[in-house]
Amino acid sequence: MKRIAIVGGGIAGLTAAYELELARKRGADIDWQLYEAGNRLGGIVETTHSQGFILEGGPDAWVSEKPWARELAVELGLESELISSNDATRKTYILIDGQLHPMPDRMRMMVPQDLSALEGSALFSDTARQAYANEPGRAKELRSEAPEEDESVASFVRRHFGEEVLTKIGAPLLSGVFGGDVARLSVRAVMPNFVALEREHGSLIAGLQAKARGGRPAQPIFTTLRNGLGTLIDAIVAQLPPERLNLNRSALSLKRQGKRWLLRTSAFATEGRTSKKHFHHVLFATPIDATRALLEPLDPGAAALIPADASSAVLAAFCWAAETASTFSIPQGFGFLVPQTQPTAEPQLLAATFVDQKFPDRAPAGARIIRVFFGGRSADALAPQSDETIAAAAFAQLTKILGPLPTPDASLTTVRGWPRSLPQYEVGHLERMAQLDQRVSKLGNLTLLGNGYRGVGLPDLVRDARNAARECSRVG
Ligand SMILES: Cc1cc2nc3c(=O)[nH]c(=O)nc-3n(C[C@H](O)[C@H](O)[C@H](O)COP(=O)(O)OP(=O)(O)OC[C@H]3O[C@@H](n4cnc5c(N)ncnc54)[C@H](O)[C@@H]3O)c2cc1C
Structure with missing residues (x-):
């Protein structure tokens, strides 16, 4: 045996x-x-249930494009529990100079499928928009200049779209998943699909457009389970x-x-x-x-x-019952990302998820959950603090960004820390x-x-x- x-x-x-x-x-x-x-x-993976709220302490979904978690769930009899993100209302905001700017529609990470969607966007300067517009025309040059060896995510994104796109959306998007520093992350390990697109098409924009023409029906971005990943x-x-x-x-x-x-x-x-x-x-x-x-x-x-190296994460979730939730509004969409541009004295939020807008059934009807996320050095600085201190710091930053919010239900506020949990x-x-x-x-x-x-x-x-x-x- x-x-x-x-x-x-x-x-x-x-x-x-x-x-x-x-x-x-x-x-x-x-x-x-x-x-x-x-x-x-x-x-x-840790889900808690309380008063009709479903709170994820770690992951909240998986990327639908990769079939293996779904296959396992179906095999375990959970097919009827599978739910998708509310993609019809999908919007992610980026915090720039204290203002939340929506990312243009039909972006695949930092790559637009539709250049015209950038036209009305206040997120980018004319220089960045021009860099996007020029990228398909540089296909030959981009393919021939692609390095033989691995390179950093920063260098890859910079070659295609320039510095502004890297700092405004490339770095925050990647940090949300991998923590850490785009100047050190391997593009071949963390964005293999984009490396393959470059190899084939040179231009990432042209590559995505060609794939879209290939006609595979779009699937929801994220999949999760109705009662949480637990x-x-x-x-x-x-x-x-x-x-x-x-x-x-x-x-x-x-x-x-x-x-x-x-x-x-x-x-x-x-x-x-x-x-x-x-x-x-x-x-x-x-x-x-x-x-x-x-x-x-x-x-x-x-x-x-x-x-x-591995990046730490500290999360705090705030909940409001329907009665209180009806007294304030937040932007429509899945949440926001905060580019970590300058080292700051106080820990800086990396991201926030508007949980009840991203997924159905996470909260009782009309109620609200916002989950905020600190990464990297900010998470390390906060981790030794008490849950109350972390929740207070997180809430103070959230209100700075979203404006005044009513006090969340203290009995539902949850804080979770995962030290060195995301390997670089x-x-x-x-x-x-x-x-x-x-x-x-x-x-x-x-x-x-x-x-x-x-x-x-x-x-x-x-x-x-x-x-x-x-x-x-x-x-x-
Ligand atoms: C905040 C956060 C959000 C995330 N969000 C997502 C998401 O939305 N979607 C997604 O797909 N992924 C997400 N991830 C990534 C994903 O959740 C993790 O990569 C994954 O859960 C790690 O699983 P694991 O089994 O490798 O390790 P772990 O979950 O860390 O499990 C390892 C286990 O080993 C045990 N252990 C440690 N030392 C020993 C020892 N000496 N002997 C015995 N046992 C030991 C630990 O107690 C632990 O239970 C997220 C990660 C974090 C931190």
């Missing part, structure tokens, strides 16, 4: 467990155990035998012993010592810092290839990951899962975890 350990009970570890359990039920001669350091499963975690856990899920059990070290791995974990409180068990295969689905520490004694060179895929990331794969495969029967390697979004993590678990459930 092949014994398999999964370390980490976030979406990556749980999905791997689900796939192993499927294989076991089908008769594969395997035995698996999952070890989770905390007292709950789901990791960064439903996905609950549905996976419902398929797993509880005796295989070990909570409050941290992996402390891993050692090779002959053909097997010896995994040492913290014991249950009552046992009062550490526990050691042998496994034939180990899947690390831990955050990058934990994985690096576990891998270091086995191969320091491999550990050094794991992304060194820096320039050269894909090459480093290829080297890391090679080194880890030399160690034998060890797999790295989670958001440090091949994508940070839920669909990527689900795809990876399922593939890895299928591979390792093949006994032999």
Whole structure:
């Protein structure tokens, strides 16, 4: 019998467990155990329900274009729970000089599909609009000058559209997903579709237009679950035998012993010592810092290839019951982004989501939820503060931007911090990951899962975890 350990009970570890359990039920001669350091499963995916409000502490949706999270949800019987973002009212605003400016319609990140949509936009100066207008005509030059090697997102966006587009929308859009610094993020790792468009068409605008003519029906931008993403975690856990899920059990070290791995974990409180068990295969689905520490004694060179930097996130959600919500209005749309142009003395908001406008059924009829998000240095500065201090700082900034707001319902205000949760895929990331794969495969029967390697979004993590678990459930 092949014994398999999964370390980490976030979406990556749980999905791997689900796939192993499927294989076991089908008769594969395997035995698996999952070890989770905390007292709950789901990791960064965390939904709370209160007074008819659905509050996400981490991710709130996945990108519909990537099919793997949806496939898993359907397989788990959640098809009727799948909902889409309210794209008919989709609008994202950018804060420039204290004013919210809507992004023009039909933008795919920083690339417009329709140049005429830029005409009325006060977001861009004439220079930026001209840079957009010129880009399709520079297709040949852009294709021939594309570097052979990876480059930063900043340099890629600058080559196509110039500095203003980078700072006003490129950087804030990317920071919202990856945290961090566009001057260091790898374009090949975080925007592979745009790199492919450049290779094929030179111009990103022409490339998007050609794709649109290709006629695949537009699908909603985001998909989520009616009762929150925690439903996905609950549905996976419902398929797993509880005796295989070990909570409050941290992996402390891993050692090779002959053909097997010896995994040492913290014991249950009552046992009062550490526990050691042998496994034939180990899947690390831990955050990058934990994985690096576990891998270091086995191969320091491999550990050094794991992304060194990761961005933190601090979120605060504010709720208003229908009666209070009817006394104020906010702009129509999904929310706003704040370009982090100058380092400021006080922590600066990175983004806000108008939750009840972005998704249906997140709040009782007429009620309102606004969730704000700090990233990078601002999140690090706020993280040690109390929830009350963080909520007060977030609310003060929100009112500065949206104008006076009635006091939110204190019993529903939630604050959540995720330190070093978004790994930075820096320039050269894909090459480093290829080297890391090679080194880890030399160690034998060890797999790295989670958001440090091949994508940070839920669909990527689900795809990876399922593939890895299928591979390792093949006994032999
Ligand atoms: C604020 C925020 C918003 C996001 N929004 C979105 C979004 O809208 N859409 C999207 O697709 N993605 C989003 N992401 C990204 C996505 O949520 C994460 O990449 C993903 O949830 C990470 O899952 P994971 O299983 O790799 O890691 P985690 O969820 O971090 O799980 C790892 C688990 O390992 C455990 N662990 C740590 N050390 C040990 C140890 N030594 N032994 C045992 N267990 C250990 C931890 O306790 C944790 O439970 C967001 C991320 C953040 C931070």
